[in-house]
Amino acid sequence: MSQRQIMRAVVIHRHGGPEVLKLEASWPRPVPGPGEILVKVGACGLNYLDIFARNGMPGEEVPLPLITGGDISGTVVAHGQNVTSPALGTPVVLDPNWGCGACEYCHDGLQLSCLSGHMLGERDDGGLAEFVKCPATQAIPMPPEYKFEEAAALPITFGTAYRMVITRGQVRPDDVVVILGAGGGVGIAALQLAKLVGARVIDTASTEKKLECARKLGADYLVNYVTDKEWDQTIRKITAKRGADVVIESVGAASWEKSIRCLGKGGRLVTCGATSGPMATTDIRYVFRRELNIIGSDGWTHNELRRVIGLAFQRKLAPVIHSVLPLEKIAEAEQLLEDRAVFGKVIITPGAPDAA
């Protein structure tokens, strides 16, 4: 291993817009402690989480300075004490979330509920850097032919979608599943998982271009929720007034009321986010008359992530990549995400200092 103990990293010293993303040329390289590995970053996928962490989240303090970026693939280059695997040189993708290992939730395998949980790029330094460290148990070895850029498109969105569609939503063959915001990373993953189960999928998106991409990924019906103001009625028409079985929600305030209205008897609304705002109205009559289930979903367990990444490694699920950009273009990359100008993931590669 090189003796050079510094690295290039995008560091946030204070909260704010893209202007607070500072490319540091000689930031201290992390040193793996007992049970930890050091990973040379191959690629890092961006998520809205990175923008939330950069802007500052009310009620959810993040430590500063911070390196964001939670979707990380790379090569194991050093072991801390008591670590023997994965072997040095193994290509891995990282589960960014882990718990204290000792509380009641962790004992149930629910590190996502741990009250002193860890998250790369949010509570721990992430992958917008040349190196990152984490517990060795977070590393999932990759098949040699799988690309770092593909693997870095997987953990957060596919882990989130797996728990929503499979564990919490219990989607079954022939269910009608409505996916809100088909162009987002979770939407793309949820569509593929619902199709893999055998469900029929109605994808909704804000532009025809995103809907065309969703059609290519297997969506059965497409609804433009910007031009079709009564899209909940459209969904009832598509389903011959029966309504949908499951709605996969991450939009929040802007779509909530219609998401409730488009569900049929016994329908399940599964929500993992509220990107358009957290406050919405629920017409309670729909909830009791149709015996609706409103189900929260937050993250993934380590086993859920291993299963969904395993499906991707078998090419049963495909990460969709919008663009791959070098670390130097991080501000531009995050702007793409904020402008919702993407279908699929924006991936950052640390590259060489002169590669930009």
Ligand SMILES: [Zn+2]
């Ligand atoms: Zn715990």
